[in-house]
Amino acid sequence: MQPFRKLTGIAAPLPLVNVDTDQIIPAKWLKTIERTGLGRGLFESLRYREDGSENPDFVLNREPYRRAVILITGENFGCGSSREHAPWALLDFGIRCIIAPSFADIFFNNCFKNGILPIVLPQETVDLLMHEAESAPEPVFTVDLEEQLVQRPSGNEPIRFEVDPFKRQCLLEGLDDIGLTLQKLAKIEAFERSQRLQQPWLWPSAA
């Protein structure tokens, strides 16, 4: 996983609530056996018209937002399915940070596993940032994970955000959790020995 320390770039405003994973990446794109190449399907039904041409009204089809690396959006972003194709599609498009008042749980976790930082901020603050993303001539923001600050194009006071310390560390270092967990193999095996004694029915081979 690519580490996430400091990200500077365009932020795109997407003022919709309850954006679900079917909107982020429709089911037909889930047939892939790869993690890459899904950027083309990102927000497909919003981004393209019936005939396959780009919908010029959609934010990610407009300059400068085509180059967005940050998305600012409404509450309950990523609700619906567990498909990790949603963060894969965002990442493949170039989005590495999403700012919203709230996220659906599974999507939120999936982001961290892919080097995407989801930031939760109060609605009023998100509204403020959304406004800057819409109106600044060059809506360039900097998200600094080390300092936990979002610097805005207006140059006004940076916004502080909270993030789970363990998840932050993993992102900063680009850590692979499987490797970390396998270091605890002795503990896992000790747990297994005890469960096997106490709940032998879960261990058919012990019967």
Add this chain to the structure above:
Amino acid sequence: MSGPKTLFDKIWDSHVVDVQEDGTCLLYIDRHLVHEVTSPQAFAGLRAAGRKVHRPETVLAVPDHNVPTTDRSRGIPDPTSRIQVETLRRNCAEFGITLFDMDDVRQGIVHVIGPEQGFTLPGTIVVCGDSHTSTHGAFGALAFGIGTSEVEHVLATQTLLQKRPKTMRILVVGELGFGVSAKDVILGIIGRIGTAGGTGHVIEYAGPVIEALSMEGRMTVCNMSIEAGARAGLVAPDGKTFAWLRGRPMAPKGALWEQAVAYWRTLPSDPGARYDREVVIDASELEPMVTWGTSPQDVVPITGRVPDPARERDEKRRAAMERALAYMGLEPGMPMEEIRIDKVFIGSCTNARLEDLRAAAEVVRKSGLEVAPNVQALVVPGSGLVKHQAEEEGLDRIFVEAGFEWREPGCSMCLAMNADRLQPGERCASTSNRNFEGRQGKGGRTHLMSPAMAAAAALTGRLTDVRKLVA
């Protein structure tokens, strides 16, 4: 933690392998279900890192999302779907995982076959790379959906890193009226608490109405916990749970069964156990429910009307409603019963078990009607075994003679990854769980409801109060 514990606390606490300084727990995973869509990249990751599956015997795999529901003798025509199913087959062979392949009578929707086989057991933690894993909570298992990176983590380590969620109890009191089913209960709950109402929580459903539900009904309720935003849904195991599981192929047998049941009886929440949030729903007030919009919370009783966004005070909510109505092609104030439909889908992990098919067939039989002209109605059983048993009972004949199509098991038109899908603008009465834009095919319009209500809609060609047809 001592003092009274909830069912959730008991399961969680008995699965903690390690706790990090910040409170993140390493949880042991007992059972892992795998399907073809969310697993290929996980297996590829294992292979790339030279890792093995830690306990292959705790993993059960099945292709369900991409499989055709018509004649399977010629395999899967769509090459991308075929590659995904073949990849699952290869991965299972390579990593030593049990697979119920397409020609196996035990094949079906992953959340139908887990319980059916007795693979899902009370007091366990069950995961799957699929959000509707919450279904298995009906057995008093902590069951939740995970992403593909987590699938890989569980395969490699038999554990997951998790923060302890909050708990919420939804007490369903009163009594279900005539024609009101488990699906109406959960749609009613989501209408009340909203699609983000359960975010960060595990919901325990309790109270007389939940106790009175069959295991199938409890699965329907737990299934849609994710539509309420919750991580998982749970129901305390009881005599009904044990009777349902007894003798299932993968359930414990003999002395182990007795020992397991003795343990399972200790699982229900202790009196006085505390929840972070409590909600009480009076089921006596519920009617058969239908959705009008593009979110499962957009729900009204069938006797109601399409709501008017102009009366919504919250600006964001109003915009969402207007967008939903435009997509659904509906006018505010229109009676729900006047909405005409093109397709009917009776299926999905929410409502494709035997009891659901019986409920739908009962409406067909009692009404004596046939599928309305210009309506295509699919019945897609949840598994090969459900299909077989339904055929033993003659349900297939009731459906086919009335003009329904009787299909092979799979996810089918729930998410349109196979050939079963809506065309743009088509409207469907569906027993599935999501009415998102494009969920059942690009431009397709979905109304969620119970199997009995979907059967009624098929027969009249419009959304219909089933109570009128079977009274």
